[in-house]
Amino acid sequence: MLLIYTQKITPRIIYIFKHLCTGILGISIKFTTKIEEFIAHDGMKLSYGKQPLGKELFFQKIDLLTEQGFSEVEIKVQPWEDSVCFFPVPEASALPFDIFAASFYLLSRYEEYAPHVKDEAERFPVSESLAYQEGFLSSPVVDKWALKFRNVLAERFPDIKLQERFFEANAVMAVENIFAYKNKGVLRSFSGMQRDFFQLNFNKVFDRLQVGFRIKKDPFNIFEDLIELIKKYKLEMYFMFQLSNFSIHDRNINYNRIPGRSVIKSVGDYARVGLLQGYYAAKDMKTLRTEKLRMENIVHSSLDHVLNSRHDLGLPENYNNLVELEVHNDFSMGYPDAMGFRAGTCTPFLFYDINMEVTTPLMLHPYVFNSGIYENVKAEQVHQEVAKALRQVQEVGGKFRAVFKNQDFSSYSNKVMFYSVLKQIYEIKDF
Structure with a gap:
């Protein structure tokens, strides 16, 4: 002592x-x-x-x-x-x-x-x-x-006993849209197809038709592939699903749609499932409580993990809302447009509310990498920056967390690069 x-x-x-x-x-x-x-x-x-x-x-x-x-x-x-x-x-x-x-x-x-x-x-x-x-x-x-x-x-004090620190890496999947086209409803599908047609995105028009006629799998539904990786390599991974009402900011399918609920349940069998806070849930307690209850009704367990879809900490109101609703872990501590350590650390820490001068029970899990930064960056540069950040975390025995979107692993993104980054983070040799 x-x-x-x-x-x-x-x-x-x-x-x-x-x-x-x-x-x-x-x-x-x-x-x-x-x-x-x-x-x-x-x-x-x-x-x-x-x-x-x-x-x-x-x-x-x-x-x-x-x-x-x-x-x-x-x-x-x-x-x-x-x-x-x-x-x-x-x-x-x-x-x-x-x-x-x-x-x-x-x-x-x-x-x-x-x-x-x-x-x-x-x-x-x-x-x-x-x-x-x-x-x-x-x-x-x-x-x-x-x-x-x-x-x-x-x-x-030469006789002091100090605990060892061990490096750890894992990924967090932010799922704003479970599906690109499936279960979007006739009106949304028609208007979306019309928009793609006039923008000359004919590949997406064909994809919409093929998904609609069940000829082709929805491009954003990559969950089975990731589950196979989790099972094969025994990976720890988090999936944060958005369950907001449809709005100009939140455009996922209705939370009551059976295919969407089925995806969440199946993912929950192999990975940790949490809530991707919608645009309004980050600002309004009532909306946050509604989304929390929706997730709990789907997975039949209390909600422990959240990620802010806007990566807006909203200090201190947003975090205090999470505390009041007894959510224990938040994964939003990072910048969506820059790699690095927002709080200067790669170790989870409790949220301290300066306004109230109190330590809260909400554990903040910093992330280092956000895939949104690298949409138009060469793969070689991405791997170099990830390798540098990994070394920094390994040197102090910290936790390296990376935030991806499910569409990063679809045909509409550079999925080869993002799969290779996933391999790099988890140190998988025979990917």
């Missing part, structure tokens, strides 16, 4: 120390504000404050973790060993920066609460992020810092 002395124990301090010490390093911790208790403790201990009490392991703090709400924070990023750091502190500290405040800043998405310019889809854009502007978006800096912190602890 590691005893931590600090003059004031705040929710932010508890949150970030538990994540770094217990969540990443596997060390149980205890806090104290009593100097006498800290001095009398014979085991592992450290102090976190403005100045050391004596010759103990000391980490100097800035004020971020003792504040409430958010304010303008001045940040100067500087190189540090094989990484970067910010929030520098004097030499008396065991590390040259406040690792706990810096980690909290990134994990809490502090910058997304502050005023910022939104993109065309009303989202926090990657260009507004500190990591992008300072060139460390491609590095899981929080995990790297945690391992540096581990080295400091191991040097000071």
